[in-house]
Amino acid sequence: MxxxxxxxxxxxxxxxxxxxxxxxxxxxxxxxxxxxxxxxxxxxxxxxxxxxxxxxxxxxxxxxxxxxxxxxxxxxxxxxDAEIAEMLEELMGIAARRGPRRRTGPADPALRVARVCYDHLAGERGVWLMDQLRERRLIDGFEVSLDAEPFFTRLGIDVASLAKLRRPLCRPCLDWSERRHHLGGALGAAILDRIFTLRWARRELDSRAVVFSAGGERSLRRLFGAD
Amino acid sequence: MxxxxxxxxxxxxxxxxxxxxxxxxxxxxxxxxxxxxxxxxxxxxxxxxxxxxxxxxxxxxxxxxxxxxxxxxxxxxxxxDAEIAEMLEELMGIAARRGPRRRTGPADPALRVARVCYDHLAGERGVWLMDQLRERRLIDGFEVSLDAEPFFTRLGIDVASLAKLRRPLCRPCLDWSERRHHLGGALGAAILDRIFTLRWARRELDSRAVVFSAGGERSLRRLFGAD
DNA sequence: GGGATACTTCGATGGGGGGCGAAGCGAGAT
DNA sequence: ATCTCGCTTCGCCCCCCATCGAAGTATCCC
The missing domain is CATH 1.10.10.10 (Winged helix-like DNA-binding domain superfamily/Winged helix DNA-binding domain)
Structure with missing residues (x-):
């Protein structure tokens, strides 16, 4: 009414x-x-x-x-759904930017480095990952490259079955701290899932922070790094 | 406080x-x-x-x-700023999608076909344009291709000077009716500006609708169409 | 069954804020 | 200088809704 x-x-x-x-x-x-x-x-x-x-x-x-x-x-x-998560992340980004004055609390840096955006990776690491995937042509524009499947299969991610889901496979999501895109969608979620399973990083309790171990950090750079 | x-x-x-x-x-x-x-x-x-x-x-x-x-x-x-505009467009998209029940009002169709998203083109035409630009490799990923400058120069758009602005040159903006990206940023604004200047389309008064003339429609397809 | 836990419904309270009209004010217009 | 227009400030009303505690319902554990 x-x-x-x-x-x-x-x-x-x-x-x-x-x-x-x-x-x-x-x-x-x-x-x-x-x-x-x-x-x-x-x-x-x-x-x-x-x-x-x-x-x-x-x-x-x-x-x-x-x-x-x-x-x-x-x-x-x-x-x-993930759409809501992305919208909230974007709102938080705008709110943070035009908020009172830049506050640099103690817990903040960890969040800026790496955090969960609902079910995928955000923060410096998140946009770095997106950059690398694009640099290496594993992602092209808004889509996963045709020849990227073997790469993800080695990582333990079955792109073909992810693509069958209702959810978009690959979705750029605006990062609130970096102000650039990180990778969302089913693929973004799958990658973060692998990162946890492989114990490269763990969740900080009661926080969105994702903390990488030294070894996990190295593994990430080795696997996704462009050079 | x-x-x-x-x-x-x-x-x-x-x-x-x-x-x-x-x-x-x-x-x-x-x-x-x-x-x-x-x-x-x-x-x-x-x-x-x-x-x-x-x-x-x-x-x-x-x-x-x-x-x-x-x-x-x-x-x-x-x-x-444009960031606010994009955020509002996204919010409107989500609100529309989970709104009461799909209402198909009489004024709606025009808006779905083409409308202004603050200062760039949205709606069916907007995402079609984005698709074509990407198809033709004038835009690659989130950036304007190096060899796209001549194309835009012919259109009367000086990419180099746009790139000098504080505003991002090329920014994907989530379209509320199409649920896919159209082109925002300085380039998106410049293109819409040209479309109006060339009289391919005009603004509907007191509305966000953009109405293409038959000739304008043809010109658009001829210029940006991929085949 | 009985008891505990998780959560919702109900009824009452209070405050924040959205609303209006009248008056004030400053900047063109004459 | 005076008028007019565009907008803001002020004082006021009033409604919405966030809030709480207490009582009610559902579900699990023993």
């Missing part, structure tokens, strides 16, 4: 208002780490009562910002 | 809340047409009193969503 008022224009205000509440924004920031969180955890994260959080989560779900995964007596919340 | 509370995270809520008010969203939608508008025009557009609009505009300016251009006794408002 209320959205019929304006002439077919998308409900920009509704969507933005959903994100524009402090408690909800904190929840979304928390869930940007990629791990699904329970309602109670999110209430804690947002600093509000469970009942308040419940109402917020209902609205975010209704608005298709979050999705629910029921599991026993828990209700796990995750971002609705 | 209020933004020091959370640990260095960007003020996502503040930014989104700025956009998340119906009146402000209507103003932003209006100014997405690329033309700078006066405070009074925006008040009319948003359907609020001049005083109310003034308060909104002050907040949007303060938040660096809009910028003011004083001119005589008028104050013209425009989007702060």
């Amino acid at each position: 209320r959205d019929v008022a304006n002439g077919g224009a998308p409900d920009l205000a509704g969507l933005a208002a959903l994100i524009g509440d402090p408690a909800r924004a904190r929840m979304l920031t928390a869930v940007m780490s990629g791990t699904a969180l329970t309602a109670t955890e999110l209430a804690l994260e947002a600093g509000v009562a469970a009942s308040t959080a419940s109402a917020h989560l209902a609205r975010l779900t209704e608005g298709q910002i979050l999705a629910i995964e029921k599991q026993g007596r828990h209700r796990y919340f995750r971002l609705y | 209020r933004d020091v509370a959370n640990g260095g995270a960007p003020d996502l809520a503040g930014l989104a809340a700025l956009i998340g008010d119906p009146a402000r969203a209507r103003m932003l939608t209006a100014v997405m047409s690329g033309t700078a508008l006066t405070a009074t025009e925006l008040a009319l557009e948003a359907g609020v009193a001049a005083s109310t609009a003034s308060a909104h505009l002050a907040r949007l300016t303060e938040g660096q969503i809009l910028a003011i251009e004083k001119q005589g006794r008028h104050r013209y408002f425009r989007l702060y």
Whole structure:
């Protein structure tokens, strides 16, 4: 009813208002780490009562910002899809840039170096990776090169089956700290997955930070480095 | 004071809340047409009193969503920069997609075919253009090819001087109706400028729609078409 | 079954902010 | 100098909604 008022224009205000509440924004920031969180955890994260959080989560779900995964007596919340994650990353980037004054907190540097953007790698490492893939012509423009399959197969990634998914294989995602693109999409997610499986890096608890081990760092450079 | 509370995270809520008010969203939608508008025009557009609009505009300016251009006794408002325009386009895309139910209003089709995205071309024509440029290797990945300069020079666009600007020359911008990228950045703006100058198309009044003439349509296809 | 845990619903409260009109103000226009 | 127009400031109202605690419902564990 209320959205019929304006002439077919998308409900920009509704969507933005959903994100524009402090408690909800904190929840979304928390869930940007990629791990699904329970309602109670999110209430804690947002600093509000469970009942308040419940109402917020209902609205975010209704608005298709979050999705629910029921599991026993828990209700796990995750971002609705990768598109939402990318939009949030972009918003955070803009907010950070025109924020009060550049704050250089202690936890910040780690996030700038490497962090999770929902389910793929962002930060300096993320855009470096994207640069290298393009430099080596494994990615061409917005698409994976035809002759790149063997490379990814050696890495343990089956490009052909990823390409069958509904989700775009390869999607440039604007990085909030670097202000350039890193690799999202199914391939971006698969690469980060391999990085964790191979123990080149680990997740920092309760943070989006990704910490590479010295050896992992070397392996990454050896595998993807252009020269 | 209020933004020091959370640990260095960007003020996502503040930014989104700025956009998340119906009146402000209507103003932003209006100014997405690329033309700078006066405070009074925006008040009319948003359907609020001049005083109310003034308060909104002050907040949007303060938040660096809009910028003011004083001119005589008028104050013209425009989007702060192209980054903001792209972010809004993306938000509108997401809002449209998960909106109530696909509404196919009468004015909609024209917008889907071709429209202005702040200062460059979006819609079917916009992504077609991007596809062709990439197909013909005039744009490679995210950059203009080295040997593309003569082509654009013939079109009356001096790539070298565009490249000197602070603004990125070539920037993929996610299209809300097509869900794929069209060409933004200084080059995207220059191309649309030429399209208007050559009278291949004209702006629909009070709308973001771009209407091509039959001849303009042919010229566009002849110039950019790949085969 | 009983008890604990996870979460939602309900009802009440309060504050932030969006809304308006009237008055103020500054910069052209005459 | 005076008028007019464009916009802002001020004072006010009022509604929306974020918030809470308490009670209700669902699910698991023993």
